[in-house]
Amino acid sequence: MSYPFEHDDETLWDAGYHSGQLYASLAQGAAGFLDVPSGLTPTPxxxxxxxGxxxxxxxxxxxxxxxxTTNEVLRGLAQGLLVTSLVLLDRAGGTITLRPEDVAVLDGVKSTLARSMAV
Known part of the structure; x- marks a missing residue:
């Protein structure tokens, strides 16, 4: 059973059911914390x-x-959600500007993760 993330009739990530549910739940929780909508709407x-x-x-x-933040715990908690979100954003045709000091780390982790995120 899968949990697809779709944008404009295109599947961005055909996540496993548990992975997809967890990501969506974490994104909704972070969106509430950040006081911004996640842009993710559960489907029937x-x-x-x-x-997008x-x-x-x-x-x-x-x-x-x-x-x-310089808080390593907060950065660590945010990083997994951020990297997964960056992969989805790339696949949806979006992009954000990263600070030069973050590019190598985030792009490297994102590239590795993207290979395991089936479309």
Whole structure:
């Protein structure tokens, strides 16, 4: 059983059911914490529609949190959600600007993770 994330009739990630549910739940929780909509809308079929504009704003805000703190626990908690979100954002045709000091780390982890995120 899968949990697809779709944008404009295109599957961005055909996640496993548990992985997809966990990611969607974490994104909704982070969106509430960040006071911004996640851009993810659960579907009756069991998955999420991704609103490109809202999702990009969410990812920008999440990255802002990640980039603005020196608290390693907070950065670690945000990083997994951020990297997964960056993969989805790329696949939806969006992008955000990363600080030069974050590019190598986040792009490397994102590239590795993207290979395991089936479409």
């Amino acid at each position: 079929q069991g998955g999420c529609d991704v609103d 504009e809202m999702f990009q704003a969410f990812v920008e805000r999440l990255y802002g949190l990640y980039a603005s």
